[in-house]
Amino acid sequence: MPDTMQLRDGQRFGRPETGWRLRLYTIIFEADTREGRLFDIVLLGFIVASVAVVIADSIESVHARFKTLFTVLEWIFTAAFTTEYIARLVCVRRPLRYARSFYGVIDLLAVLPTYFAILVPGMSALIDVRVLRLLRVFRIFKLAEYVDEFGALGQALYSSRRKILVFMMFVMLVVMVM
Incomplete structure (x- = not known):
């Protein structure tokens, strides 16, 4: 379908x-x-x-x-x-x-x-x-066909949220130390 x-x-x-x-x-x-x-x-x-x-x-x-x-x-x-x-x-x-x-x-x-x-x-x-x-x-x-790709990107970001959070926290710690 x-x-x-x-x-x-x-x-x-x-x-x-x-x-x-x-x-x-x-x-x-x-x-x-x-x-x-x-x-x-x-x-x-x-x-x-x-x-x-x-x-x-x-x-x-x-x-x-x-x-x-x-x-x-x-x-x-x-x-x-x-x-x-x-x-x-x-x-x-x-x-x-x-x-x-x-x-x-x-x-x-x-x-x-x-x-x-x-x-x-x-x-x-x-x-x-x-x-x-x-x-x-x-x-x-x-550009409606790109709305589906936006949804796929959003789903990928949501699925990787823990990895992104760990990375962002690591970057913040490095910035604070420097």
């Missing part, structure tokens, strides 16, 4: 058969069409611009000077990413499967911090989680 990450989105989430949902699905999920490539380029531009705003906003002097602009831009990005997330849910036949997938969770985490910061004022520190929007680049560049 093939791994779910290797299955095409159409098989996992349910490609619509006809109508406007199929057209929307083709634009959003299939980058081999002209509209799909344009969608991916615009999405990539929004992701990069959004992350640039998050980084610039984290610098206190820049934040003080451009706070209003950053707030407006953040709401524009949040509205765009929310619209895209809803469009992805609407155009697939199994929206819950998409919402629980790796990219569905990343898409949701890309918009939730802004809404949480408004609803719960103490959660404004969570707003830096917006940098997770950068993970969406994996979808655009078709």
